[in-house]
Amino acid sequence: AQTVTQSQPEMSVQEAETVTLSCTYDTSESNYYLFWYKQPPSRQMILVIRQEAYKQQNATENRFSVNFQKAAKSFSLKISDSQLGDTAMYFCASSGGTSYGKLTFGQGTILTVHP
Amino acid sequence: EPEVTQTPSHQVTQMGQEVILRCVPISNHLYFYWYRQILGQKVEFLVSFYNNEISEKSEIFDDQFSVERPDGSNFTLKIRSTKLEDSAMYFCASRGLADTQYFGPGTRLTVL
Numbered sequence: 001a002q003t004v005t006q007s008q009p010e011m012s013v014q015e016a017e018t019v020t021l022s023c024t025y026d027t028s029e030s031n032y033y034l035f036w037y038k039q040p041p042s043r044q045m046i047l048v049i050r051q052e053a054y055k056q057q058n059a060t061e062n063r064f065s066v067n068f069q070k071a072a073k074s075f076s077l078k079i080s081d082s083q084l085g086d087t088a089m090y091f092c093a094s095s096g097g098t099s100y101g102k103l104t105f106g107q108g109t110i111l112t113v114h115p
Numbered sequence: 116e117p118e119v120t121q122t123p124s125h126q127v128t129q130m131g132q133e134v135i136l137r138c139v140p141i142s143n144h145l146y147f148y149w150y151r152q153i154l155g156q157k158v159e160f161l162v163s164f165y166n167n168e169i170s171e172k173s174e175i176f177d178d179q180f181s182v183e184r185p186d187g188s189n190f191t192l193k194i195r196s197t198k199l200e201d202s203a204m205y206f207c208a209s210r211g212l213a214d215t216q217y218f219g220p221g222t223r224l225t226v227l
Contacts, residue, residue, distance in 0.1 A: 033214045042220070043221055043223075045158070045206060045221075047217065050215055091157070101146055101210060102148065103160060106159040107157045
């Protein structure tokens with residue numbers, strides 16, 4: 001069974017600054033994937049970034065990057081140059097290669113970007 | 116860009132009634148999923164569907180729930196006799212050969 005834990009229920013940041021959201025996970029899978037999804041007030045689930053566990057290089061997508069520490073089972077999301085549109089709930093999720101890819105989500109972190 | 120669509124966006128029903136939530140996954144995807152999110156809580160897996168059959172289901176997905184892919188495009192979730200606790204946002208997702216799931220906009224189900 002997989003578990004995902006997000007220990008920060010809420011975070012806030014000033015516009016243009018950098019913020020890091022934390023996530024830890026546990027899995028018995030040898031091959032797995034990690035994701036960050038954004039859920040704005042519309043409640044749509046939007047993929048932010050994905051990381052394949054067998055890749056050592058941290059994934060990057062424009063202003064979003066991850067710090068993947070496999071031994072520590074940690075997968076944090078860094079948002080640089082925060083924008084007002086980044087205000088949303090952020091979910092960390094994992095999927096395993098042997099379980100038809102079902103996603104296991106963390107509890108979420110509400111991020112507020114202040115002007 | 117291809118996207119997952121869901122209808123209706125909001126469904127209101129009386130307790131005990133049957134509801135069908137509809138999804139059109141991305142056309143060349145092979146794996147389909149339903150998730151549920153009760154307001155203020157995390158997203159929970161319900162069921163996965165591959166090759167026209169259920170591949171995995173959670174404890175939430177009891178006999179009141181069923182899924183179907185009646186044609187080449189639609190993927191439906193049926194709740195036979197709704198309960199108050201079924202009120203939630205229901206998300207459909209699909210994925211192709213890669214492991215990334217793309218979500219639809221969700222259907223908000225309200226059971227009165």
